[in-house]
Amino acid sequence: MTEAANDFGPGTPYGKTLLKVGETERRLGGAERDFIHSASINFLSPLRNFLEGDWRTISKERRILENRRLDLDACKARLKKAKAAEAKAAAEHELRVAQTEFDRQAEVTRLLLEGISSTHVNHLRCLHEFAEAQATYYAQCYQYMLDLQKQLGRLPGTFVGNVESTSPPPATASPTALAAATGPTVPTIPVVPTVVGAPNSAPTVEGLNPSDVKPPASGTRKARVLYDYQAADSSELSLLADEMITVYSLPGMDPDWLVGERGNQKGKVPVTYLELLS
DSSP states (O other): OHHHHHHHOTTSHHHHHHHHHHHHHHHHHHHHHHHHHHHIIIIIHHHHHIIIIIHHHHHHHHHHHHHHHHHHHHHHHHHHHOOSHHHHHHHHHHHHHHHHHHHHHHHHHHHHHHHHHHHHHHHHHHHHHHHHHHHHHHHHHHHHHHHHHHHHHHSTTOOOOOTTSSOOOOTTSOHHHHHHHHOSOOOOOOBOOOOTTOTTOSOOSTTOOTTTOOOOSSOOEEEEEOSOBOOSSTTBOOBOTTOEEEEEBOTTOOTTEEEEEETTEEEEEEGGGEEEOO
């Protein structure tokens, strides 16, 4: 993105946007590397060391203990079958040796198994640290994207919704469709009074001339802009998210549009891009 921004021109709106997005992606990549490094040290490495070290040793000693038990059972069976005195003496000697080896192996295995308790406590702590590291990683990513949205909202020519909404309505959609999509009905705006019998007392919306439009003496309202809006022609007013403007209506005007004023600038604005304030 940075290379593309340099190609398009870092001073252009698109180039600036690419630089901002590229910087955020770089920060996201750094957060991901930190999370992977932390997870590897605090959780994956201890678990791998246990599985490839202690647990492998325990499994090996348990197999040896099982073989010792089989040897002991075989010696007991030979002792029962022995009839002659010499055969019984040899069988008893083998049984004592087998019993000694079995007891020694059983003790080794018992000590190893008892050590698992402390190992489990350590792994539980590691698991908690892994969950905390993952939560921190996702929180960082979320904050980075919120910061990016705010930065893009301040750049001219970008179309970024406010952080409280999912996405801004497209500028090409009709205000009627936008009103249906956004839900609540927009509060009524005071209308500029029309003098009866005076021809052309109010300009049409299509031919709105800022110099011909006079705001009503009372009844204007303040509105906060929800999304960036790019004026389609000279009769409309471009908007930036979160700015405050004054709005009012004209007689015979499409209810989906209002007249907006910002300093000396004046023009039509879509109702669905505004939050009307009392």
